[in-house]
Amino acid sequence: xxxxxYDQTHVPQSPYGCDVHTHTLFSRHAYSTVGECVxxxxxxxxxxxxxxxxxxxxxxxxxxVRDYQYFINFDVWPRMWSxxxxxxxxxxxxxxxxxxxxxWDIRLxxxxxxxxxxxxxxxxxxxxxxxxxxxxxxxDKTFTESATCTQTTDMYVRALDDPKVLILGHSGRSGVxxxxxxxxxxxxxxxxxIEINEHSFAQHYGSTTHDTCRHIAExxxxxxxxxxxxxxxxxxxxxxxxxxxxALLEEIHxxxxxxxxxxxxxxxxxxxHAIGPLPAGRPQ
Ligand SMILES: [Zn+2]
Ligand SMILES: [Zn+2]
Numbered sequence: 001x002x003x004x005x006y007d008q009t010h011v012p013q014s015p016y017g018c019d020v021h022t023h024t025l026f027s028r029h030a031y032s033t034v035g036e037c038v039x040x041x042x043x044x045x046x047x048x049x050x051x052x053x054x055x056x057x058x059x060x061x062x063x064x065v066r067d068y069q070y071f072i073n074f075d076v077w078p079r080m081w082s083x084x085x086x087x088x089x090x091x092x093x094x095x096x097x098x099x100x101x102x103x104w105d106i107r108l109x110x111x112x113x114x115x116x117x118x119x120x121x122x123x124x125x126x127x128x129x130x131x132x133x134x135x136x137x138x139x140d141k142t143f144t145e146s147a148t149c150t151q152t153t154d155m156y157v158r159a160l161d162d163p164k165v166l167i168l169g170h171s172g173r174s175g176v177x178x179x180x181x182x183x184x185x186x187x188x189x190x191x192x193x194i195e196i197n198e199h200s201f202a203q204h205y206g207s208t209t210h211d212t213c214r215h216i217a218e219x220x221x222x223x224x225x226x227x228x229x230x231x232x233x234x235x236x237x238x239x240x241x242x243x244x245x246x247a248l249l250e251e252i253h254x255x256x257x258x259x260x261x262x263x264x265x266x267x268x269x270x271x272x273h274a275i276g277p278l279p280a281g282r283p284q
C-alpha cells in the first residue's frame with residue numbers, strides 16, 4: 001500500500017478534498033479513535049472526513065442492540081471538527097442475494113438500557129436513523145458462491161436502492177463477479193457512487209483485483225458514472241493517503257468532474273441529491 005513509515009511532521013497532502021471511507025477502533029480490527037482520524041485528516045489537508053465503521057456481524061458475537069449503540073449517539077460529534085467537516089457513516093454488509101443489508105431482519109424489542117420499545121424496530125432502522133450515509137459492501141461472499149451473474153448483478157442494484165446507501169464499496173475486491181456495466185448504469189441513474197478503494201490496491205490482493213478495479217474505473221469514465229475515493233484506512237496514518245488511486249486515475253485520464261470526492265461541496269451536493277439532506281440538516 002505504501003512504505004511502512006509515517007512521520008507526523010511530513011504528511012503527504014491528499015489529492016482529493018474528501019476521504020469518505022475510514023474506520024475507527026469500533027471496527028475492532030482498526031486502531032485509531034475518531035479524534036485521531038480527524039487530526040490525521042486535517043494534517044493531510046482534507047476538507048471532509050467520512051467515518052464509516054463496519055456495521056456488520058464482524059463486531060459482535062451476540063448481535064445484541066448494545067453492540068451497535070456506537071451508531072446512535074453521533075450527535076455528540078462536532079460537525080466541524082478541527083476545521084474538518086466530519087460525516088457519520090457506516091460500511092454495511094450486503095447479506096443476501098436480495099441485496100439486503102445487515103440487520104434488516106434483526107428485530108429489536110428493547111433499547112440499550114433494556115427498556116422495551118413502544119413499537120418494533122429492526123436493527124437496521126435503529127442504526128439508519130442517525131446515519132448520514134452508508135457504504136454497501138461484501139466481506140463474506142459465501143452466499144454468492146452458487147449464484148448466477150444476473151443474481152449478483154441484481155443484488156448490487158438492489159443494495160443501491162436502499163435509501164441510505166450512497167456508495168457501492170470495493171466491488172472490485174469482494175471477489176463476486178457481476179455485470180459491471182449494468183451496476184454502473186444503475187448507480188448513475190440513482191445519482192449514487194462507485195467506490196475506488198485505495199486499500200484494494202494493496203499488494204496482497206494481487207493483480208487480478210487490481211485489474212478488476214481498473215476496469216471498473218475505466219467503465220465509470222466511459223459511462224459517465226461518478227466515483228467516491230476512500231482510503232478504507234484502519235489506522236489514522238492512512239487517512240487521506242491515495243497514492244495508488246491517484247496514480248491509476250491519472251493513468252487512465254479519469255475526468256475530474258466524475259470524482260464526487262474532489263471537494264467537500266461536490267460530495268455534499270451529490271449526497272443530498274442521491275439520499276437527501278443530512279439528518280441534522282446541512283452543516284453551516
Ligand atoms: Zn470493506
Ligand atoms: Zn472498510
